[in-house]
Amino acid sequence: MQGMFGQLINLFASVLLLLSFAMLAQRRVVTLIDLFMLQGATLVAATTVVGVVTHQPHLYLSAALTLLLKVALIPWLLHRVIRQLNVRWDVETLINIPTTLLLGIVLVIFAFNLALPISQLSSSVARGTLGIALAGVLLSFLMMITRSKAVSQVIGFLSMENCLFFAATSATYGMPLVVELGIALDVLVGILILGVFMFQLRERFDSLDIRHIEKLKED
């Protein structure tokens, strides 16, 4: 039974990694949001499984929170934003997609290499997935760097948060509930602020391209 659940968690982890790569390669904003929603759903499933295995009821609560926030509320908000801003067009990247993917592979190798000694110390059922979670964090970071549109940067940020959450679950059966609630609130507030920011950006430059605000310094 334990082994089966372990395999299940590994499966969800690999789905998570695959989704990270998909997001890195995805050009369309609408699809990007859908992928993000899928990532959230995977996270919910993985958290629930870990909760079942370890009999930790607070993990169910955090799974429910994730479901509510990252699968329902935030994707809905993002969809609304891009509908209102009319930004369904293709994403322009600063580095071309194949190069980004190659960089991503390097990052994954690095992350696995890094996580190896840590996961050997851990006794968690999901210890093998720490490397994947770390790789997910780095890939999301890479996505934030390489995208030039504000919406995709926000999605990169959220996806990074997802992967961090997964890392916490897999390494230590989740953070204390108070911390999780705090983070959830932070993410929600962050989304609201970034939404306002995007509207402002659009109003000012008639575009969501962050290259318009490159004058962040005095000459």
Added chain:
Amino acid sequence: MDASATLAATAPHLGLALAVVLAWLLIGLLGLVAIRSFEFISKVLFPAGSIVSLCLAVVAFAALPAQPETAQLPLGLPGLPFHFRLDALSAYFLFVIGAAATGISLFASGYFRRGEGTPPGILCFEYHLFLASMALVVLADDAYCFMVMWESMALSSFFLVTANHRVAEIRRAGYLYLLVAHIGAIGILLCFGVLQANTGDYSFANMRAQQLGPFWASAGFLLALFGFGAKAGVVPLHVWLPEAHPAAPSPVSALMSGVMLKTAIYGLLRVSFDLLHAPLWWWGLILLALGLVTALFGVVYAAAQVDMKRLLAYSSIENIGLLLAGMGLAALFTAYGIRSVAALALTATLYHVASHAFFKALLFVGTGAVLHATAERSLGKLGGLLRFMPWVGWLSLVGVLASAGLPPLGGFVSEWLLLQSFLFTPDLPNSFLNMLIPAVAALIALIAALAGYTMVKFYGIIFLGQPREEKLAEAHDASALERAGMLWLAAGCLALGLLPVQFAGALSAITEQLTGVGLGATLAANAWLLVPMDVARASYGPVIFLVGVALCCLLAYVLVRRFYHGRLRRAPPWDCGFPFQTARMQDSAEGFGQPIRQIFEPFFRMERELPTASDTAPRYRVTLADHFWHWVYLPVARLVTRFAQAIAWLQQGRIAVYLLYSFVTLVAVLMLVRA
């Protein structure tokens, strides 16, 4: 109430001194309350401050021979009380602060005018805060209290310097002062860090108890020399003095030059003689060499200046150099165990502290009166003011004579004592030093002579001759309060000159504390003759000099009246092509300084513009700059700018690049963890 009662019982002098500081702070706060009522501040608060200062001087003088007193006040941070201690050394400097501030505050009450930059109430607050911080610096008995007061002193004086902050040049001078003061404060802080020797206890009592090895002791000494040297204006950290003194209002310049520079001397004495109780011989050599370089540099520049307050600022640099040289000599003798001569050198140094405080304060307030009467600082536009401002002129003459080191005034006594202690150097066991030091004594004599030259220039160009501008005829003399302040300071110069035996005798408590030997017994043998060592060797009777000088003056006056004036003939003169004399025929400030500029040419960075013979509108222009700007400060400034520009490259202004920075940092840190 209880605490103050116990303080009064266990430490009466210290309690009174702290009460005076409290009174100063109260006066300052009253100034803040009545921020715009000019009459109240100038006619009540400043004179009250002056009376309080006099009380401080009296209390401190009474505390000189008394036993050290200590107190702890639960001020500042919890668990870190302020320690205070009043021993002979701090009592003496407290006396100098109080005595000089008495005259300067009196002068200041008549000096500040309506509608000049900062409101009078704020000036009053800053002024009294400045006084209180200086007194507490001297009283502090732990590094924490010392640094707090040191910073408060630097900040309050910075705001006083920039009182007229609407002038860009003054703001620049204030900034330079603040910068140098803070670089120096770092040195002092590090010095205390070395001195506490890893015990974590920053009280001076603990530092005194530590026995540092020669390496750490020297490190502490050099840091102290750097830190206090920046405040005192030791070459090459002197650059702020000639900028800040002209920028500040005159009473403030007088306080800074006469009193504040002395707190740095106090700090250096405290660290090298008291906290690090055994000076090494080469410390003395460094102090001596640095002091002589500073003194020579200061006096040569002073002789070449054409702005009266800059001239006095350079003269202050010279006097600080002399103090440092005297201290170096004392350290040298202490290190070789010749304690009685060390005590003599130290007495000379301390004597000069007081006499410089009086005469430089007197000269600075004198320039203040001239500045108010004529609105001119440039010597080239003054002249003949003795006729229009007799009070200021005659009282300044006292300061000028004292500054030039002429008997029977205070400056002579201290320089004479200093030269006397140089004459004892053949007793040193180091033959190399034996050969060197007579040359050094000759250098001191040269410096004294050049100081005399400078003072002749200062007085002659401002007060003698004919006025160089029309408007000078309307110059008015100083007001009654200003006169009273100047009279007090002039009386101080005179008293220091006429009562050297009594005053030097009072200093023996300090030399006993620092070198183990006091000159009190030797001095007390002759009440009217100053005999530092042995009556067969050298002695000085100020009263004899005074009588002699007075007789000579009287004789000259009588002879001139009797023989010269009586034979006055009124006849058409053979005028030699020189029928009348105008102001433009007089020697100018530039002309007077010209020989010095020629002789000491390598000292200056000079730019000269000489007219050619065929020039129809000839103009002569010369500008002097300080070598140290070009040798030290500008290269450092360029280096900092270049470094900052290299760093500014990081700021690309693109979000993606900033994200990349975080990303690279994250990966690098992770790699570090992995390794």
